[in-house]
Amino acid sequence: MEEQVQKAARAPGKLVAVVEALIFVADEPITVKLLAEVLDEDRESVQSAVESLKDEYEARESGLQIREIAGGYHIATRTELHEDVRKFLKTRPSAKLSLASLETLAVIAYKQPVTVPEILEIRGVQSASAIKTLLEKRLIVTKGHKETVGRPMQYGTSKDFLIQFGLNDLSELPSIEDFEDLVT
């Protein structure tokens, strides 16, 4: 019986290689679940293959890194190399969101699901255009109507939000109460 298991599974080294290839070609962070399904392996083996791949990259100080984002794995260049990479790509860093949009996004991220009037209450200013921008950039999504007077639409952050802000999940955001210490 043991032999059968051996047959079905790839050799550990082979598994690491194919996991690396799939993480590389995936457009979005790829989950262990999906990797296991595609490769027909159990999740534990895939998980340990990912871990050893990460370690390997670290150990040889690779120019690439395996990042854990939005519940999946993603391959990208190492942060420290940004100057040379930018020089080659001829891009400059630029803020993609206005101050108003960032503030609105912060309120939505921490208060979700949240309605437009609730955002207005906190920010003290209409946020309609900021919400439109965030929807267009797919950073937020609608989360159904709130069962209250007028049934206002509720908003929450999207998977793209996690990806663009390099978060594995929402719990990785610092607690909003932590910002209290910075106040005053």
Add this chain to the structure above:
Amino acid sequence: MDQEQEQFTFDFKTETAQIVAESRDELKLTLGEFAGPLDLLLYLIRREQANIFDIPIATITDEYLKYIRLMKKLDIAVAADFLVMAATLIEIKSKMLLPRDPAEVEGEEIDDPRRELVDRLLEYEKYKSAAQMLYERTTVEQAIFSRGPIDSDDNNAEINASVFDLLTVFQKIVARHKDEIQMEIHREEVTLADMLKDLKRRLGLSKELNVLSFFEEMHTRRELVTAFVAVLEIVRVEGVRLTQSKTFGDIILRMA
């Protein structure tokens, strides 16, 4: 490396809006971006180095109104929310000027008219800090690059049949029908709406439809044109895909 960046560049710590009064006669202004009235208010309180729990409401109100007048003078549209805050400030200021009600029982907690405003400012400031944190995260994320999308059937299916492919099919059919086209004038032409309805019905029945055979059913040039437009329209409006398995092959309309 930081000069001349894109439109939205700001440093939360140093570059909050600044109203700089220069010497000489002219007033030089560096108008930064205030995210809202609470933002402006926080800025003014900090500039006055005032304690947020004990806001000198008269001074701050004056400063706030001065700023709004300045905005008006410079023809910057003052958002209604800024005016609402101005009214709130004036209300608080006048409440504080009023003598206390002598009938009030001594020792009873007297509500500070500034209390609600302070609470809102503190709450807002937390989210302002959170926005700063998000901003910092984006700058870190911008130092990390991943590869661009790889072509696959999934992200490229619709492009398989281009407008030119459609036109080629169209021309093929027109050529085939050349001899058959009759010179009578039909009054009762098929309308685009009818054609669309028919197309939708047939797609609903069979899920996919060969564009070539659909065009071939048409008898007149006019009908053909309408059918062609209907195909374009249904692809644009409905979730219908045009696919072509090989170059110059048949084009299939398929329900997405």
